Amino acid sequence: MTERDETGPVRRGPPPPRVQLARAKVNLALHVTGRRADGYHLLDSLAVFPAIGDVLLAEPADQLDLAVEGPFGAELRDTPPEANLVLRAVRALADALAMPVPALHLRLTKRLPVASGIGGGSADAAAALRLVASHAGRDVPAEVLTRVAAALGADVPVCLAQAARRMRGIGDDLAPVPPLPPLGLVLVNPRQPVATPAVFKALQTRDNPPLPDLPEAFADARALTGYLAATRNDLEAPAQALCPAIGEVLEVLRAQDRVALARMSGSGATCFALCAPGDVNALTNDLQRAHPGWWVAGSPALQA
Numbered sequence: 001m002t003e004r005d006e007t008g009p010v011r012r013g014p015p016p017p018r019v020q021l022a023r024a025k026v027n028l029a030l031h032v033t034g035r036r037a038d039g040y041h042l043l044d045s046l047a048v049f050p051a052i053g054d055v056l057l058a059e060p061a062d063q064l065d066l067a068v069e070g071p072f073g074a075e076l077r078d079t080p081p082e083a084n085l086v087l088r089a090v091r092a093l094a095d096a097l098a099m100p101v102p103a104l105h106l107r108l109t110k111r112l113p114v115a116s117g118i119g120g121g122s123a124d125a126a127a128a129l130r131l132v133a134s135h136a137g138r139d140v141p142a143e144v145l146t147r148v149a150a151a152l153g154a155d156v157p158v159c160l161a162q163a164a165r166r167m168r169g170i171g172d173d174l175a176p177v178p179p180l181p182p183l184g185l186v187l188v189n190p191r192q193p194v195a196t197p198a199v200f201k202a203l204q205t206r207d208n209p210p211l212p213d214l215p216e217a218f219a220d221a222r223a224l225t226g227y228l229a230a231t232r233n234d235l236e237a238p239a240q241a242l243c244p245a246i247g248e249v250l251e252v253l254r255a256q257d258r259v260a261l262a263r264m265s266g267s268g269a270t271c272f273a274l275c276a277p278g279d280v281n282a283l284t285n286d287l288q289r290a291h292p293g294w295w296v297a298g299s300p301a302l303q304a
C-alpha cells in the first residue's frame with residue numbers, strides 16, 4: 001500500500017527486511033570489446049548470481065555503524081568501516097534522497113573472498129542500497145538506485161537485482177537473458193587476492209569481438225555449455241600471468257569427469273565449474289578434501 005504526504009509516496013505495510021543475501025556475481029563469459037577515453041573498458045558479459053554470498057543484517061541503533069565478521073572478515077581489516085562499500089553505499093543513497101543518514105547497526109558476514117572476481121564488495125554495496133531503500137519509508141525510484149549504484153562501482157548496478165543479465169558498456173548497460181537451464185556451479189578460489197585494475201592493465205588485446213547472439217531459449221544444459229564454449233573470459237590470461245595459481249585451479253577443474261566447463265570469473269582469481277545439479281555436493285567435497293587451502297563453494301543452480 002502506498003499513500004502520499006508532502007515529501008512523496010509513503011509506504012505502509014510489513015516491516016522492512018532486516019537481512020539481505022549479497023550474492024556472488026559470476027561472469028560465465030566476459031569479452032573485453034574496447035576501451036573508453038577515461039580508461040574504463042567496454043565489456044560484453046553474461047553474469048549469474050548463485051545462492052552463495054555475504055550476509056548483511058540491519059538492526060535499529062542510535063547511529064550508523066558497521067561490524068564486519070565471518071570467514072573473510074579479517075581480509076578487510078585494513079579497510080576502515082567508512083571505506084567499506086557498505087557504509088559508502090548507505091551514505092551515498094541517503095545523500096541522493098536528501099534524507100538523514102539512517103541510524104542502523106549493520107553487520108556484514110563476509111563469506112566471499114575479497115578481491116576475487118565475484119564482486120563481493122559490489123554485492124555488499126547493492127545489498128546496503130536495498131536495505132536503505134526498504135528503510136526509507138517511501139518508494140525509491142529505480143533510476144536513483146541505479147545512478148547511486150553506478151557511482152559506487154561498475155559492477156554494483158547488476159548486483160542490485162542480482163538476477164542473470166547480459167552486461168555491456170562498462171558493465172552498466174544491462175539486458176535480460178533467456179531462462180537458464182538446470183546446471184550446478186562450484187566456485188573455487190586459491191585464496192590469493194587479485195587487484196582488478198592490475199588485470200585490466202595487463203590485457204594484451206582490448207578490441208575483441210562481442211559475445212555471440214544469445215538464443216531465445218536454451219533447450220537444456222548442453223545448449224548453454226555449448227554456447228559458452230564459443231565464448232571466453234578475456235581477463236583469464238592476464239590474471240593468470242599475475243596469479244599463476246589460477247592456472248592450477250583451472251587445470252584441476254578441467255580434469256574432473258563431472259565438470260562440463262570451467263573458467264575464471266571477472267578479473268579472478270575465483271574460477272567456476274559447471275556440472276549437473278546432482279553432482280555439486282560430491283564435486284565440492286572432493287575439491288575441498290584434495291585442496292584444503294582453497295575456498296570451495298557449491299550451488300545446485302546458476303540462479304536460485
Ligand SMILES: C[C@@](CO)(OP(=O)(O)O)[C@H](O)COP(=O)(O)OP(=O)(O)OC[C@H]1O[C@@H](n2ccc(N)nc2=O)[C@H](O)[C@@H]1O
Pocket residue numbers: 027030039040041042043045116117118119120122152153154155156169170171196197200265266267268
Ligand atoms: C571485472 C569485473 C567484471 O564483472 O568484475 P570483478 O573482477 O571486479 O568481480 C568488473 O568489471 C569490475 O567492476 P568493479 O570492481 O565494480 O569496478 P570499479 O570498482 O568500477 O573499477 C575498478 C577498476 O577496474 C577497471 N575497470 C573496471 C570496470 C571496467 N568496465 N573497466 C575497467 O577498466 C578500472 O581500472 C577501474 O579503476
Ligand SMILES: Nc1ncnc2c1ncn2[C@@H]1O[C@H](COP(=O)(O)OP(=O)(O)O)[C@@H](O)[C@H]1O
Pocket residue numbers: 076079083084085086113114115116117118119120121122124125194196266267268
Ligand atoms: N564490503 C566489501 N567487501 C569486499 N571488498 C570491499 C568491501 N568494501 C570495500 N572493499 C574494497 O574493494 C576491493 C574489491 O573487492 P571485491 O568486490 O571483493 O573484488 P572483486 O569484485 O574482484 O571480487 C577490495 O580490495 C576492498 O579493498
